[in-house]
Amino acid sequence: xxxxxxxxxxxxxxxxxxxxxxxxxxxxxxxxxxxxxxxxxxxxxxxxxxxxxxxxxxxxxxxxxxxxxxxxxxxxxxxxxxxxxxxxxxxxxxxxxxxxxxxxxxxxxxxxxxxxxxxxxxxxxxxxxxxxxxxxxxxxxxxxxxxxxxxxxxxxxxxxxxxxxxxxxxxxxxxxxxxxxxxxxxxxxxxxxxxxxxxxxxxxxxxxxxxxxxxxxxxxxxxxxxxxxxxxxxxxxxxxxxxxxxxxxxxxxxxxxxxxxxxxxxxxxxxxxxxxxxxxxxxxxxxxxxxxxxxxxxxxxxxxxxxxxxxxxxxxxxxxxxxxxxxxxxxxxxxxxxxxxxxxxxxxxxxxxxxxxxxxxxxxxxxxxxxxxxxxxxxxxxxxxxxxxxxxxxxxxxxxxxxxxxxxxxxxxxxxxxxxxxxxxxxxxxxxxxxxxxxxxxxxxxxxxxxxxxxxxxxxxxxxxxx
Numbered sequence: 001x002x003x004x005x006x007x008x009x010x011x012x013x014x015x016x017x018x019x020x021x022x023x024x025x026x027x028x029x030x031x032x033x034x035x036x037x038x039x040x041x042x043x044x045x046x047x048x049x050x051x052x053x054x055x056x057x058x059x060x061x062x063x064x065x066x067x068x069x070x071x072x073x074x075x076x077x078x079x080x081x082x083x084x085x086x087x088x089x090x091x092x093x094x095x096x097x098x099x100x101x102x103x104x105x106x107x108x109x110x111x112x113x114x115x116x117x118x119x120x121x122x123x124x125x126x127x128x129x130x131x132x133x134x135x136x137x138x139x140x141x142x143x144x145x146x147x148x149x150x151x152x153x154x155x156x157x158x159x160x161x162x163x164x165x166x167x168x169x170x171x172x173x174x175x176x177x178x179x180x181x182x183x184x185x186x187x188x189x190x191x192x193x194x195x196x197x198x199x200x201x202x203x204x205x206x207x208x209x210x211x212x213x214x215x216x217x218x219x220x221x222x223x224x225x226x227x228x229x230x231x232x233x234x235x236x237x238x239x240x241x242x243x244x245x246x247x248x249x250x251x252x253x254x255x256x257x258x259x260x261x262x263x264x265x266x267x268x269x270x271x272x273x274x275x276x277x278x279x280x281x282x283x284x285x286x287x288x289x290x291x292x293x294x295x296x297x298x299x300x301x302x303x304x305x306x307x308x309x310x311x312x313x314x315x316x317x318x319x320x321x322x323x324x325x326x327x328x329x330x331x332x333x334x335x336x337x338x339x340x341x342x343x344x345x346x347x348x349x350x351x352x353x354x355x356x357x358x359x360x361x362x363x364x365x366x367x368x369x370x371x372x373x374x375x376x377x378x379x380x381x382x383x384x385x386x387x388x389x390x391x392x393x394x395x396x397x398x399x400x401x402x403x404x405x406x407x408x409x410x411x412x413x414x415x416x417x418x419x420x421x422x423x424x425x426x427x428x429x430x431x432x433x434x435x436x437x438x439x440x441x442x443x444x445x446x447x448x449x450x451x452x453x454x455x456x457x458x459x460x461x462x463x464x465x466x467x
Contacts, residue, residue: 088113089233092189093182094225097175104145115141116172117148121195130166132199133190135183135345138176139361139432140203143446145172146439156447160454171195177226179207180341187345191352199355201446202345204338206363206432209394210387212334221319222334248295255289327393335397339404346410357450358405358412360398361442362419363432365391370420380427387431413449418442 087095096113112120124131132153134144147153147170154168173186183202191197212222220227262282269275325333342358349356362368364380365388372380381388395416405412418441419426419434426438434442 087229087233089230093178093186095175095177095229095233106148107145114172114175115145118169118171120171121190121193122169122171123194124169124196126167128166129169130163130198131169131171131196132201133187133195133197134170134172134174134201134203135178135186136174136203136361137178137207138174139206139434139442140174140178140201141172141176142433142439143201143203143442144170144174146436146443150440150443152440152443153447153450156451157454159451160458162458171197174203177207177211177229179211179226180204180338181223182225184341184345184348187348191348197349197352197354199357199450200345200349201357201359201450202342203359203361203442203446205360205395205398206387206391208334208338209331209398210390210432212330212394213386213390216321216325216330219321219324221321222325222330223337224318227318248292251292252289255285255292259285259289331394331397334394335401338398339401342405342410342412343408346408350409356411357446357453358410359446359449360402360412360414360416361432362416363387363391363395364427366395366416367392368417368420370422373425376425376427379425380430382430385430411453413445415442415445418445 086098088098090096090113093113097109097115099109099111099113102108102115106117107115108117110116110119114120122131134140134147136143151168153170157163157168158166173183173190183204187200207226211226211228215222215224215227218227218231224230259282262278262285266275266278266282269278345358346356348354364370364372365385399414399416402412402414419438422437422441424437425435426441427433428435428438
């Protein structure tokens, strides 16, 4: 009867419902706070956030999505959240980016397939324009964007009298996954079609070691373009995707779309139970994504082996490399090619009255004196990445060739330690890319290295004239 009387009194009924909702929320929140603390060893409401993540660009920038997720303790290593395949096969360079607009104001993927405010070949508009070409992989591409936006090299060089009235034009010929000899081929090609340069900056090292290992594993010559980038494109060109591959691709695309939405929701969670439930959902989506990627990769490797072993079955030809190179031979061969191609770039630049500078980029997997915070460790390292072994084994071999490069008049600067003293986080993913603080350090290092070299040359000329 008492229950019936409550039903007859709507105010009492709503009060009981409201109390139960509040209690349910309280229990969910307390449970979620306990779950968060047990998982991350910190209190949810005082957690450390990723200050370096550019919130405005997050919807467009896969690297920022990964950085944000890693800071939340969610490993999205290897998950690309772009909406579609952004690379296109190129008859000379291996591949380039799909021409079209870019989310950064003032930039586009030009007709040549490189991110830049300009079309190529770029012709000088005035005599005082000074053209700098940037070559390399994604780190070099990001450097060129940062330099255009911040003019660190320009401001440094304008301290020298000969650069005081110059207008600096930065042209990027760098794309994610590029490695030698792509930089050498690009320089030769664009010079042949009339592109002029006053200075060339080549920033590389990591792709040479990491992607040589990937090519070797697929029995493709290590000097060929990255199989990680080209094989998926050639499979499409060959129409060789199996039904299993196509189904996996559709599921991967569905997971990516859901992951982007879930990560945006996760980032906006103000209470612990929202965070915990969404976090579990994201982890499940990531697991589903990786499961289908494994299926796709398995099919891709079958196609890669076919492309290497039975070239007549493919419309895209690769130099096969069989048998697979042993570890020591692999990195020695890679480093020798790296050295030769840089020397050739130096010689070509000299013959065309171009200044050439080569920067060996820093990477988290090459051990230095840098001390990482717990938050940055979550972002910068993955325990199962192939990059670690490749970098640890390959970088010392690159470093052993620096003296030979200098003896051959290559202006090479070893940047592997430049991030050691940074107090801020400098890495945004488990590959090789930098936060804004890291980009600034790299840009300042490049600017100072080139400035000091030019000033020493200037002082040397002055001393000769006096004598």
